[in-house]
Amino acid sequence: MDKHRQKLLIVDDISINIEVLNEALEDEYEVLFATHGNDALELAVNERPDLILLDIMMPEVDGYEVCAQLKKKDCTKNIPVIFITSKSDEEDETKGLKVGAIDYIIKPFSIPIVKARVRNHMELKRRGDLLESLSMLDGLTGIPNRRRFEEYLDQEWRRSIREGTPLSLIILDIDFFKKYNDSYGHLAGDDCLKKVAATLSESINRPADLIARYGGEEFVCVMPCTDSGGGVHVAESIRENIIKLQIPHAQSEVAEYVTVSLGLATRIPKQNSSREEFLNIADQQLYLAKSAGRNQLHYMDSGTEE
Numbered sequence: 001m002d003k004h005r006q007k008l009l010i011v012d013d014i015s016i017n018i019e020v021l022n023e024a025l026e027d028e029y030e031v032l033f034a035t036h037g038n039d040a041l042e043l044a045v046n047e048r049p050d051l052i053l054l055d056i057m058m059p060e061v062d063g064y065e066v067c068a069q070l071k072k073k074d075c076t077k078n079i080p081v082i083f084i085t086s087k088s089d090e091e092d093e094t095k096g097l098k099v100g101a102i103d104y105i106i107k108p109f110s111i112p113i114v115k116a117r118v119r120n121h122m123e124l125k126r127r128g129d130l131l132e133s134l135s136m137l138d139g140l141t142g143i144p145n146r147r148r149f150e151e152y153l154d155q156e157w158r159r160s161i162r163e164g165t166p167l168s169l170i171i172l173d174i175d176f177f178k179k180y181n182d183s184y185g186h187l188a189g190d191d192c193l194k195k196v197a198a199t200l201s202e203s204i205n206r207p208a209d210l211i212a213r214y215g216g217e218e219f220v221c222v223m224p225c226t227d228s229g230g231g232v233h234v235a236e237s238i239r240e241n242i243i244k245l246q247i248p249h250a251q252s253e254v255a256e257y258v259t260v261s262l263g264l265a266t267r268i269p270k271q272n273s274s275r276e277e278f279l280n281i282a283d284q285q286l287y288l289a290k291s292a293g294r295n296q297l298h299y300m301d302s303g304t305e306e
Contacts, residue, residue: 005030006122009049011040011066012084013058017107021053021084024111025118037061041069044076050125051118056085056096064099071100078128080121084109138213140190141197149212149220156208156224157275164268168231170221171282172238172262175294177217179251180258192247192258193217199245203238220282228266228301235262235297243295254295261289264299278302 008029010021018033025031032047034040037058044052052070056063063083070076082103083096093104103117136148144152153169160167174180174196181189193213200211200219210222221238223231239260247258263286267278281300288298 006051006126007032007047007049008118008122009034009040009043009047009052011035011037011052011058011063012055014055017055017084020111021114024115028115028119029122037063037066040066041076044070044079045073048075049079050129051121052079052081053084053114053118054081054101056083056087056092064095067096067099067101080125082117082121084114138197141194141213143197143201144210144212146212146214149210149214149222152210152212153222153275153279156222157269157273157278159224161269161271161273165225166227166266166268167278168223168226168228168234168264168266169278169282170223170231170235170238170262170264171214171279171286172219172221172235172260173286173290174217175254175259175261175290176249176252180249183249183251195245195247196242196258196260199241200238203241204234209234226266228264228299231264231266232297232299235264235299238262239295239297254293259295261286261294262297263287263289264297265302266299267302 006029008025008031010018010031010033012018013035015035022031022033032043032049034043038061054063054066063085067081070079070081081101082105083101084105084107086107088106096104102121105114105117136144138145156167180192197213197219204211204221208224212220214220221234223234239262242260243257245258248256249258252259263282263284265278265282265285281302285298285300289296292298
């Protein structure tokens, strides 16, 4: 299927209803389906559909409970839900809207009406996703911003706790950047930041690794499932690639060109462990790198936090 098509999840315990809706909608969307509430919850978490058409009357877990559970999870709470049901009382519709549905279609349904409502809500979801995506990018460099970094670090910290895998974090700083701005001007400084950001992005090879602008001339790199050896390799690659840019920096006290200092922390976190402490360790290592003369890496492998 076309991976760029929006995903639609149809949830109904009556297969003929799924078949009718699938036939009407499969040309426009990638259609997924479930016949039980628990299956729907699992699919929603794993596939992240753009919209869910949800029947209310189902065995074991009804539609109201499915919708309520979806709205409790961070990863699914923003997926819009349309109830399609034979329950036509005003009280039923009110209950459906209260648990988080955005629309309510009564059976027997009109296919043109269903298609029109799905299309409208899909367009709203697409626009919302675009705005959300833009809000996670740094306006100058085009790479993820601090908000996205904090969200991703939280996500991968939790994953590392669940799976018992190491997580590595780099904080890096452009050496003597204030002097660079003072010497070459802020437009040149902005251009320097863009070049550094692009080089950082090119220095990571795995889709799971995230480069972000932390603020000013500081950048961060989150590396899931990465031990200290892997973190050191990435950090040194970054440092060397920035030097290769050969951006003149006459006011630098360590080189003729723009360089960076880096701090690296690695940890296998446990329950109740502190992301803030982890971030502080990386920041402390950056401080040590700068105190030791800059244009270098300092790191700490904390192992498993007790």
